[in-house]
Amino acid sequence: MGTSGELWPVLEEFCSAFTAQDADRLRAVFTDDPVCFIASEAIELRDRSHLEQFIDAYTGQRVRFTFGWDDWDESVVGDAGWIIAFGHEVAHAPQGDRQFPFRMTLVCRRSW
Numbered sequence: 001m002g003t004s005g006e007l008w009p010v011l012e013e014f015c016s017a018f019t020a021q022d023a024d025r026l027r028a029v030f031t032d033d034p035v036c037f038i039a040s041e042a043i044e045l046r047d048r049s050h051l052e053q054f055i056d057a058y059t060g061q062r063v064r065f066t067f068g069w070d071d072w073d074e075s076v077v078g079d080a081g082w083i084i085a086f087g088h089e090v091a092h093a094p095q096g097d098r099q100f101p102f103r104m105t106l107v108c109r110r111s112w
Contacts, residue, residue, distance in 0.1 A: 005074050005076070005083075006074075006076060006081070007074045007076065007081050007082070007083040007106070007108055008072075008074070008083065010029070010083070010106060010108055011069075011072070011083050011085060011104070011106055013025070013029060014026075014029045014106065015066075015067045015104075017029060018058075018065060018067075019064060019065060019066050019067070021058065021059040021061075021064055022059065023055050023056065023059040026055050026058075026059070027052075027055060030051065031109065031111055032048075033109070034047065034048070035047070035048055035051050037050075037051055037054070039054070062093065062094055063091055063092065063093045063094075064091075064092050065089050065090065065091055065092070066089070066090045066092065067085075067087060067088070067089050067090075067102065067104070068087045068088050068089075068090070069085045069086065069087035070086055070087045070088075071085070071086045071087070072084060072085035072086065079109055079110040080107070080108070080109050080110070081107075081108050081110075082105060082106065082107045082108065083105070083106050083108070084103065084104070084105045084106075085103070085104045085105075086102075086103050087101075087102055088100060088101055088102050089102040
């Protein structure tokens with residue numbers, strides 16, 4: 001299992017905001033710079049307007065997701081870094097929960 005480092009809080013906040021379906025917290029994870037977000041089910045968000053639409057749609061639905069991590073690794077070089085985590089996501093839907101294997105990669109840039 002990975003060691004919690006300086007990017008672990010970014011992953012935790014992203015996952016917590018996603019689980020809480022909190023649009024403001026989700027938006028706060030991303031900078032104002034160009035964004036690319038690729039999610040499960042072939043969702044590709046290649047600009048800010050796509051990201052905004054996705055956040056609004058996700059936070060308004062009845063299904064929510066939680067994440068559990070079995071292993072992760074991170075690397076930071078200067079003001080850039082990445083974290084990759086392996087585990088599972090659980091879809092919590094009105095008809096019941098379903099668990100899926102999941103990998104998440106976040107590429108981050110430090111902003112001061």
